Amino acid sequence: MTIAEVAAKMCVDEWTVRQWLKSGELRAVNVSARPNSRRPRMRILPDDLERFIAARSTIPKPATKRQKLPVPGRWKLACGRRGGNGLDRVWK
Numbered sequence: 001m002t003i004a005e006v007a008a009k010m011c012v013d014e015w016t017v018r019q020w021l022k023s024g025e026l027r028a029v030n031v032s033a034r035p036n037s038r039r040p041r042m043r044i045l046p047d048d049l050e051r052f053i054a055a056r057s058t059i060p061k062p063a064t065k066r067q068k069l070p071v072p073g074r075w076k077l078a079c080g081r082r083g084g085n086g087l088d089r090v091w092k
Helices: 003-010 015-023 046-056
Strands: 075-077 089-091
Touching: 046 075
Parallel strands: none
Antiparallel strands: 075 089
16 A cells, blocks of 8 residues: 555545654555665555554543532532632532
């Protein structure tokens, strides 16, 4: 696959794919006639792309029980004084 094809499949810009190649996150093969040419022709193997996608995928977190939000009016001042920025309040 070319860089443009990978960019289209991943819904990113070609520059992003080139950065992944430069950083080594994504592997590619240089298929140009001269290996050390100024303009390499890179191709990404489908297996390498699948490995890259698998490495970047995240495992969803298990659902947790949601905490109830405090009801307004049930707060008290922590230091016994009024005013301030509201950071000195604590839940009863």
